[in-house]
Amino acid sequence: MQNEKTATTAPEGALLKVENLSVSYGHINALKSVSIEVFLGEIVVLIGANGAGKTTLLSSILGITPSQSGTISFDGQRIDKEPVDKIVRKGVCLVPEGRGVFASMTVMDNLLLGAHHNLKNKDKYLKRVFEWFPILEQRKNQVAKTLSGGERQMLAIGRALMSEPKLILVDEPSLGLAPIVVNEIFTILQMLNKEGYTILLSEQNTFKALKVAHRGYVLETGKVTLSGTAQQLLNDPGVKAAYLGA
Amino acid sequence: MQVFIAQIINGLSLGSIYVLLATGFNLLLLVALIIHFSYPVVVVFSMYIVWVVLNATGNNLLLGILAGVLSSIILNVVSAPIFQKVMKKRGEVDINSTMVVSMGMGFIITDILSHSFNHGFPIAFPENLTGSEPLFRIGLISVQVGQVWSLAIGAIAVSAFFVLLYKTRAGRAFRAIAEDPAGARLVGIPIVKTGIQSYALSGVMGGMSAILIAMLLHSASPGLGDMLAHKVLAVSIVAGLGNLVGGLVVGLALGVIEALIQGYAAGSWSNAIAFVVMLVVILWKPKGLFGIKV
Ligand SMILES: Nc1ncnc2c1ncn2[C@@H]1O[C@H](COP(=O)(O)OP(=O)(O)OP(=O)(O)O)[C@@H](O)[C@H]1O
Numbered sequence: 194m195q196n197e198k199t200a201t202t203a204p205e206g207a208l209l210k211v212e213n214l215s216v217s218y219g220h221i222n223a224l225k226s227v228s229i230e231v232f233l234g235e236i237v238v239l240i241g242a243n244g245a246g247k248t249t250l251l252s253s254i255l256g257i258t259p260s261q262s263g264t265i266s267f268d269g270q271r272i273d274k275e276p277v278d279k280i281v282r283k284g285v286c287l288v289p290e291g292r293g294v295f296a297s298m299t300v301m302d303n304l305l306l307g308a309h310h311n312l313k314n315k316d317k318y319l320k321r322v323f324e325w326f327p328i329l330e331q332r333k334n335q336v337a338k339t340l341s342g343g344e345r346q347m348l349a350i351g352r353a354l355m356s357e358p359k360l361i362l363v364d365e366p367s368l369g370l371a372p373i374v375v376n377e378i379f380t381i382l383q384m385l386n387k388e389g390y391t392i393l394l395s396e397q398n399t400f401k402a403l404k405v406a407h408r409g410y411v412l413e414t415g416k417v418t419l420s421g422t423a424q425q426l427l428n429d430p431g432v433k434a435a436y437l438g439a
Numbered sequence: 440m441q442v443f444i445a446q447i448i449n450g451l452s453l454g455s456i457y458v459l460l461a462t463g464f465n466l467l468l469l470v471a472l473i474i475h476f477s478y479p480v481v482v483v484f485s486m487y488i489v490w491v492v493l494n495a496t497g498n499n500l501l502l503g504i505l506a507g508v509l510s511s512i513i514l515n516v517v518s519a520p521i522f523q524k525v526m527k528k529r530g531e532v533d534i535n536s537t538m539v540v541s542m543g544m545g546f547i548i549t550d551i552l553s554h555s556f557n558h559g560f561p562i563a564f565p566e567n568l569t570g571s572e573p574l575f576r577i578g579l580i581s582v583q584v585g586q587v588w589s590l591a592i593g594a595i596a597v598s599a600f601f602v603l604l605y606k607t608r609a610g611r612a613f614r615a616i617a618e619d620p621a622g623a624r625l626v627g628i629p630i631v632k633t634g635i636q637s638y639a640l641s642g643v644m645g646g647m648s649a650i651l652i653a654m655l656l657h658s659a660s661p662g663l664g665d666m667l668a669h670k671v672l673a674v675s676i677v678a679g680l681g682n683l684v685g686g687l688v689v690g691l692a693l694g695v696i697e698a699l700i701q702g703y704a705a706g707s708w709s710n711a712i713a714f715v716v717m718l719v720v721i722l723w724k725p726k727g728l729f730g731i732k733v
């Protein structure tokens with residue numbers, strides 16, 4: 194199990210590189226000179242309490258929240274001034290906190306929205322998404338508000354896969370889900386990772402997240418205070434005390 | 440009975456114009472996120488363009504219709520950056536600022552129409568557009584060719600719009616923005632570009648409305664835009680702001696109610712009575728008959 198978690202690619206150039214990123218909302222400094230790297234084939238987790246800045250970091254990477262200073266590079270190119278739709282085209286997508294599916298639209302519409310920029314390949318990706326999530330195929334003509342929380346999370350992940358991403362940003366997938374469903378979602382993320390998707394995950398469910406991740410960063414009030422391999426973080430006394438309840 | 444049938448046809452054709460206008464208005468509200476109160480005033484401006492082109496070309500219908508539709512598309516699309524500039528924040532319907540801009544546009548257009556065209560007198564459209572002979576006539580009431588045409592074209596245009604909305608990529612993006620602008624941006628829908636597409640589509644519908652209104656009313660005046668603007672706003676509010684199906688039903692109903700009042704009671708009171716009916720409805724259902732969808 195532990196051996197399988199070793200990332201497959203050598204870390205020459207990072208797929209995602211965030212350097213000295215600062216973001217503020219008015220006079221609230223949500224991120225203060227944050228630097229993180231994600232390499233191809235990794236699952237990286239952002240750990241932090243409420244308000245630590247996890248959502249802000251993910252939404253700045255996607256171009257939703259503008260930054261005050263610092264740079265974001267993806268695949269060797271600067272993306273920090275690009276509009277969201279260009280960044281999505283480059284292969285970054287976000288599974289937002291609280292799923293963010295379009296409740297009054299059908300499951301099929303939701304999935305096709307994920308493929309808005311590459312509809313010509315939609316059949317190929319629909320087939321794969323339905324292989325991953327057979328339940329979505331059964332429900333494809335149902336409106337999304339009739340789905341359960343776990344199914345919505347699967348729809349949000351399925352929609353992200355439709356966009357042909359290289360890097361999937363996943364914001365607190367476990368939020369509001371029963372433990373058994375959380376396990377299922379994490380297993381799916383792990384399987385997706387083995388298929389070649391790189392994943393940057395934000396989580397408050399620290400133990401489970403570190404169990405599936407290769408590496409992690411600890412965010413505290415907008416600053417990275419600690420980083421390391423998942424195993425190092427699991428063993429860190431500070432992390433244990435603050436996030437693992439030990 | 441014949442009067443009844445004739446007035447139903449008249450009412451539906453008038454109503455189909457309200458439907459087209461309310462649909463364009465709602466589309467701008469839902470996707471471009473503006474309250475374009477003066478959208479029907481822009482449509483009346485296009486009617487004047489049709490009239491000018493018909494006069495200049497010896498009543499060449501094809502050119503007149505093309506000019507009407509094109510001018511409407513252009514007028515709508517060029518207003519997009521103005522609206523966007525005043526909207527501080529994309530992704531939120533800033534009712535105050537867009538409404539003020541739209542009303543300002545309406546005043547300017549109405550003033551231009553009353554100063555620069557036909558000395559401010561009402562304009563009349565030629566018979567080759569409106570049709571000369573009524574299809575049939577019962578006493579004072581008649582059904583004109585133009586009415587039947589406007590009903591048919593209106594029905595086709597609205598159906599085509601719904602097909603576009605529910606069966607195409609652009610339509611899906613429109614619906615996504617209408618439901619959740621921030622969510623639509625997040626999945627990679629280009630918000631500004633899609634918004635401009637909605638201006639263009641509203642322009643197409645406005646242009647068609649301009650032609651149909653000309654066929655139906657045979658004339659236009661500078662004050663027509665304001666009158667239509669009030670009705671379209673009323674239809675949209677009574678139906679429920681942003682509710683496209685509601686706009687369809689209420690638009691047709693308003694046309695029929697007006698026609699029936701004209702057929703059976705005092706025609707000159709039709710506006711007042713129709714607005715009283717709508718006032719009652721809105722007191723009874725403040726969110727509109729079909730519910731707000733914004
Ligand atoms: N739109 C906003 N306007 C103003 N302040 C904001 C906004 N979004 C976030 N913040 C502030 O920025 C800080 C970081 O918030 P963020 O949502 O990134 O945290 P988080 O780590 O995702 O928290 P949670 O685990 O609760 O989701 C918080 O102090 C928050 O109040």
Ligand SMILES: [Mg+2]
Nearest residue numbers: 247248249290
């Ligand atoms: Mg968050």
